[in-house]
Amino acid sequence: PFPARNDHVQPLLSIETVSKHFAAHQALRDVELTVGAGEFIALLGPSGCGKTTLLRCIAGFLTPDAGRIRIDGEDITKAPPYRRPLNTVFQSYALFPHMSVLDNVAYGPRRAGVARAEAQGRAREALALVGLEEMGARLPRALSGGQQQRVALARAIVNRPKLLLLDEPLSALDLKLRRRMQIELKHIQEKLGIAFIFVTHDQEEAMAMADRIVVMHGGRVEQVGTPAEIYRAPASRFVAEFVGEPNLIPAEPAGPGRIRLAFAGLELAAPDGTRCAMIRPEDVVLVEGAAPADLATAGGTVEEVVAIGPMTTLFVRCGDVLLKVARLGMSGAELQPGAGVTVGLRPAALHLIAE
Ligand code: ATP
Numbered sequence: 001p002f003p004a005r006n007d008h009v010q011p012l013l014s015i016e017t018v019s020k021h022f023a024a025h026q027a028l029r030d031v032e033l034t035v036g037a038g039e040f041i042a043l044l045g046p047s048g049c050g051k052t053t054l055l056r057c058i059a060g061f062l063t064p065d066a067g068r069i070r071i072d073g074e075d076i077t078k079a080p081p082y083r084r085p086l087n088t089v090f091q092s093y094a095l096f097p098h099m100s101v102l103d104n105v106a107y108g109p110r111r112a113g114v115a116r117a118e119a120q121g122r123a124r125e126a127l128a129l130v131g132l133e134e135m136g137a138r139l140p141r142a143l144s145g146g147q148q149q150r151v152a153l154a155r156a157i158v159n160r161p162k163l164l165l166l167d168e169p170l171s172a173l174d175l176k177l178r179r180r181m182q183i184e185l186k187h188i189q190e191k192l193g194i195a196f197i198f199v200t201h202d203q204e205e206a207m208a209m210a211d212r213i214v215v216m217h218g219g220r221v222e223q224v225g226t227p228a229e230i231y232r233a234p235a236s237r238f239v240a241e242f243v244g245e246p247n248l249i250p251a252e253p254a255g256p257g258r259i260r261l262a263f264a265g266l267e268l269a270a271p272d273g274t275r276c277a278m279i280r281p282e283d284v285v286l287v288e289g290a291a292p293a294d295l296a297t298a299g300g301t302v303e304e305v306v307a308i309g310p311m312t313t314l315f316v317r318c319g320d321v322l323l324k325v326a327r328l329g330m331s332g333a334e335l336q337p338g339a340g341v342t343v344g345l346r347p348a349a350l351h352l353i354a355e
Contacts, residue, residue, distance in 0.1 A: 010072070010073055011034035011035055011036055012035055012036055012037040012039070012071065012072060012162060012163060012195050013033075013034065013035040013058070013069070013070070013071055013163060013195070013197075014033070014034045014035075014068075014069070014070045015031055015032060015033040015034070015054075015057075015058070015067070015068075015069055016032060016067050016068045016069070016070070017030045017031070017032060017066065017067040017068075018030070018031045018032075018054070018057060018064045018066070018067030018068070018069065019031070019064060019065050019066045019067055020050075020053055020057060020062060020064050020065055020219075021065055026219050027050045027053040027219050028050050028053055028054055028057070028064070028219045029218070029219040029220045030067070030220070031050075031054060031067070031219075031220070031221055032221060033214060033221060033224065035163070035195055035197065036195070037162070037193075037195055038193045038194065038195055039195050039196075039211050039212065040186065040189055040195070040196045040198065040209060040210050040211045040212075041195070041196065041197045041198065041210060041211065041212055041213075041214060042198050042199075042200055042205070042206035042209060042210035042212075042213045042214065043055065043197060043198070043199045043200070043214050043216060044200055044201065044203060044206040044213050044214065044215050044216065044242070044243075045201065045215060045216035045217055045222075045242070046201060046217070046242070047201060049216040049217050049218060049219065050216055050218075050219040050220075051167075051199045051201075051216055052167055052199060053219075054216070055088070055165050055167055055197065055199055057069065058086070058163075058165060058197065059081055059084070059086065059088050059165055060076070060079060060080055060081035060083075060084050061081060063077070063078060064077060071084065071085060071086070071162070071163070072085075072162075085161055085162045085163065086161045086162065086163040086164065086165060087156040087157070087159065087161040087163075087164055087165070088156070088164075088165040088166070088167065089152055089153060089156045089164065089165070089166045089167070089169045090167050090169070091167055091168045091169060091171055091172060092172075093148065093149060093151075093152030093169070095140040095148060095151055095152065095155075096140070097139065097140055097141060098139070099139075099140075100136060100137055100138065100139060101127065101132065101135050101136050101137070101138050101139070101140065101143070101151050102120060102123050102124065102127065102136035102137065103123075104140065104151060104155060105123035105126050105127060105136075105151065105154045105155045105158050106119040106120050106122070106123035106158070107155070108155060108158055108159055109122055109123070109158060109159060112159070122158050122159075123136070123154070123158055124136065125158075126154040126155070126157050126158040127151075127154050129154065129157065129188060129191060129192060130150040130151070130153050130154045130157075130188055131150065131184075131188075132147060132150055132151065132154065135147065135151075144177075145172065145173050145174075145177065146173060146177045146180070146181050149169060149170065149172075149173065149181060150184075152169070153169075153185070153188065157192060157194065160194075161194060162194065162195065163194065163195045163196075163197065164194050164195070164196050164197070165196075165197050165199075166196060166197070166198045166199065167199045168199055168200055168201075169185075169198075170182065170185075170200075170205070171200075171202075178205075179208075182205055182208050182209050183208070185209065186208070186209045198210065203242060203243045203244065206227070206243075207227045207230075207231065207243070210227060211226065212224060212225060212226055213225065213226070213227055213230050213243075215230065215238075215239050215242060215243070217238050217239075217242075222235065222236055222238055222239055223235040223236070223239050230243055231243055231244055231280075232280075232351065233351055234246070234278065234351070234353065236353065236354075236355055237275075237276070237353055237355060240278050240351075240353060244280060245280070245281055245313075245324055245326075246278045246279070246280065247278065247279045247280070247281060247284065247321075247323050247324055248276045248277075248278055248353070249261050249262055249263050249276055249277045249278075249279070249321055249350075250262045250275070250276050250320075250321075251270065251274050251275060251276050251277055251352075254267055257269055257270065257271075257272070258270065259274050259277075259352075261277055261350075262319065262320050262321050263296070263298055263318060263319075263321055263323075263345060264296045264297060264298040264318075264345075266296045266345070266347065268347060268350070268352075270352050271352070271354070273354045273355075274352045274353070274354055275353060275354060275355055276352075276353050277350040277351065277352050277353070278350065278351045278352075278353055279345055279349050279350050279351070280326075280349075281313060281323075281324040281325055281326035282326040282327075283345075283346070283349040284323055284324070284325045284326070284343055284344070284345060285343065285344040285345070285346070286314070286325055286327065286332060286341060286342070286343060286344075287341075287342040287343065287344045288342075291342065291344055292344075294346055294347075294348075295344035295345065295346060296344065296345050296346075296347060297342050297343065297344040297345075298318045298319075298342070298343060298344075299318070299340060299341075299342055300316040300317055300318035300323065300340075300341055300342070300343050301316065301317050301338065301339070301340055301341070302314055302315070302316055302335050302336065302337055302338065302339045302340075302341055303315045303316065303317050303322065303337055304337060305332070305333060305335055305336070305337065307330055307332075307333035309329075309330075310328070310329065311326055311327070311328060311329070312326070312327045312328075312329070312330055312331060312332045312333045313325065313326050313327075314327070314332050314335060314341075316341060316343055318343060323343055325343060
């Protein structure tokens with residue numbers, strides 16, 4: 001629902017050339033980002049790329065060395081955390097163990113001076129939003145991990161912030177629960193209409209939840225785009241490799257504006273500086289019988305077969321290139337290493353990458 005660029009409307013949050021050093025280490029380099037009201041943003045990147053540092057600058061726990069952060073146009077770069085219309089959910093969501101779930105959620109408004117009845121009313125509303133209206137009287141330890149996580153969320157939204165920052169909130173949960181919470185969290189976010197900025201190093205999590213993904217690398221924003229844009233048209237080799245499993249086929253210049261790929265001598269028009277072409281494993285075709293005319297084909301040898309149930313991946317050697325070929329279900333799982341096969345690429349499925 002959100003365009004990759006939304007600079008025609010006033011963004012909820014704008015981050016303008018923000019940099020941050022820790023001694024000699026530059027944790028953020030000229031970070032630019034705008035976030036619209038109600039948008040779900042995932043900050044995605046490997047450990048140490050600066051995700052948490054960026055989140056802390058937005059929250060106000062850190063001050064950038066350079067650049068500006070605005071919310072609704074107002075410069076909040078140096079405002080203390082409690083003056084910002086946002087809240088943060090941390091990975092360790094530490095609920096008060098001796099307080100009921102309802103009191104845990106009502107604690108924030110109570111501390112802000114809201115009368116007890118009113119604070120509990122708001123807490124009940126927040127618990128209802130996360131689907132825990134029946135659990136208010138329990139102690140946190142009588143809840144499952146996923147339920148405790150939802151209490152932490154209720155606590156963070158009870159004051160209706162415009163923006164919620166979430167730092168790997170699901171990473172303590174086991175994989176199945178985590179996958180379920182991803183879907184639930186996404187539904188809750190849609191219902192609330194609050195913008196979420198969600199830090200994760202799990203690309204599937206980012207793909208499953210976000211309206212737009214911000215891929216970070218070495219303190220820089222490497223690419224911002226919808227999950228489909230990031231997956232189909234990664235801006236760099238780093239993004240292609242961080243999100244999903246790419247086949248990267250080396251390219252050589254073949255005259256002005258053209259490249260030759262190390263696959264079937266395929267020649268393509270390409271901008272100068274194109275270093276490789278990417279194709280996703282599910283777009284590589286295993287040709288049986290006569291090949292359609294629009295396929296560039298080459299003979300190859302199966303080196304490895306990995307069948308995990310919903311998907312089978314074949315590793316097929318074609319000269320210098322080891323292609324990953326993904327097939328649905330157990331299709332292809334019967335092939336043995338050493339088998340000769342023909343693989344085909346549709347030039348339209350190739351995405352060119354400069355570096
Ligand atoms: P992770 O996924 O591991 O949490 P991250 O992407 O959130 O990683 P940051 O926590 O933002 O990464 O850290 C970015 C870099 O800055 C890292 O190299 C980290 O060691 C460094 N760094 C972060 N906080 C400090 C600090 N207070 N003092 C010194 N260096 C820091």
